[in-house]
Amino acid sequence: MRLENNQKKRRTKWWIALGAAVTIFAGASLGALSAYNWSPEEAIEGLFGISLQQSISQNNHEERTIDEDVKEITRAEELTEDSETAYPEEPERTPETMDEPTYVKGVLIANKQYPLPTDYAPGENPEARAAYDDMQEAASEAGFSLVAFSTYRSYDYQTDLYNRYVDEHGQEEADRFSARPGYSEHQTGLGFDIGAEDQEEHWASDSFKDTDEAKWLAENAHQYGFILRYPAGKEHITGYQYESWHFRYLGKDLATKVYNSGLTLEEYLGI
Ligand SMILES: [Zn+2]
Numbered sequence: 001m002r003l004e005n006n007q008k009k010r011r012t013k014w015w016i017a018l019g020a021a022v023t024i025f026a027g028a029s030l031g032a033l034s035a036y037n038w039s040p041e042e043a044i045e046g047l048f049g050i051s052l053q054q055s056i057s058q059n060n061h062e063e064r065t066i067d068e069d070v071k072e073i074t075r076a077e078e079l080t081e082d083s084e085t086a087y088p089e090e091p092e093r094t095p096e097t098m099d100e101p102t103y104v105k106g107v108l109i110a111n112k113q114y115p116l117p118t119d120y121a122p123g124e125n126p127e128a129r130a131a132y133d134d135m136q137e138a139a140s141e142a143g144f145s146l147v148a149f150s151t152y153r154s155y156d157y158q159t160d161l162y163n164r165y166v167d168e169h170g171q172e173e174a175d176r177f178s179a180r181p182g183y184s185e186h187q188t189g190l191g192f193d194i195g196a197e198d199q200e201e202h203w204a205s206d207s208f209k210d211t212d213e214a215k216w217l218a219e220n221a222h223q224y225g226f227i228l229r230y231p232a233g234k235e236h237i238t239g240y241q242y243e244s245w246h247f248r249y250l251g252k253d254l255a256t257k258v259y260n261s262g263l264t265l266e267e268y269l270g271i
Contacts, residue, residue: 085239087112087180095155095182104269107250108188111266112239115182116155124152125189128225128249132192135224144213145197150204153186176241185229190249192226209244217247222259225252234264 091113093102098117102109110116129151136146153161159181165174178184185191195203196213208214209232218228226249232242240246248265250258258268 085112085236087175087183091115098182101188104271107254107265107269108190109265109269109271110179110183110185110188112179112183113271116184116187118155118182120187121154122152122189125249127251128190128192131225131249131252132194135221135226138220138224139213139216142216144216146213146217147195147197147203148192149195150186150193151191152189153184155181155187158182158184158187176235177243179240185246185248191229192247192249193245194247195245204243204245206242206244209242214244218244221247222255223252225249225255227255227258227265229265231264237264237266 093115095115095118098115101116101120102114132148139146162178162180165178193204194217196211202208202211226247229246229248230238230240230243235241258265261268
C-alpha cells in the first residue's frame with residue numbers, strides 16, 4: 001500500500017515535471033517567436049536551443065523560468081554577433097571603458113572586438129622599427145625599395161582620419177578599410193603600412209598587391225617578424241578587406257608560426 005502510494009506520487013511528480021517542461025518549451029518558443037520575429041526555420045533552431053538548454057538545466061537541477069530561457073537566447077545571439085567582424089552594436093568594451101589593452105596569449109590585440117584605451121599612446125615600437133629596418137635592408141639587397149609610410153597613429157590622429165573617410169565614403173564603407181578611433185592596430189605602434197618608394201600611387205591601395213614589392217613582402221615579412229595582417233578572403237574574420245600593405249609586428253618566432261599556419265591572427269589565437 002505504501003509502495004503503491006510512493007509509485008503514485010512518483011508518477012504524479014513525473015507528470016507535473018513533464019507538464020512544466022512542455023509549458024516552458026511552448027511559452028519560450030511563443031515568446032521568442034514574437035520577440036524576435038523569427039521565421040519558421042529560425043524558430044526550429046530556437047526551439048532546439050531551448051530544449052537543449054532545458055535538458056542541461058534539468059541535469060543541473062536548476063529551476064528555470066521562461067525569462068531565463070529568453071535571456072539565454074539573447075546571450076547566444078550576442079555571442080554570434082561577437083564572432084562576426086562588425087563592431088558589436090552594444091559593445092562590452094569601448095575605448096572609453098578600457099583601462100588596459102587586451103593581451104591574448106601574450107599578444108597585444110586591437111580589432112573591432114578588442115579596442116584600446118583612448119589614452120594608450122606607446123608610440124612606434126622600437127623593436128618593430130629595428131625589425132622593419134632589417135627587412136628594408138634585405139629588400140633593398142633583393143632590389144626593392146620599401147617605405148613604411150604609416151606606422152604609429154595616435155587616438156586623436158585616427159579620429160581625424162576616420163572622420164574624414166566617413167565624410168568621403170559613408171560609415172559602412174569606411175568601416176571596411178579604416179578603423180574607428182581606439183580600434184586601430186596602428187595605435188599599438190606595431191602596425192606598419194608599407195609601400196614601394198616612388199610609387200605613391202599604390203600606397204594603401206589595392207593595386208599594391210600586384211607590385212614586386214608586395215609579393216616580396218608577402219613571402220618574406222615573417223622572417224623579420226611581420227605578418228600580412230588582413231589577407232585576401234578573410235574579411236569575415238579580421239573585419240577588414242585585403243590590405244596587401246598592412247603588416248603587424250609579432251616577432252620572428254610567432255610571425256613564422258602564424259605564417260606557416262596559413263591562419264589569420266584571430267584564428268591562430270582562437271579569438
Ligand atoms: Zn595599416
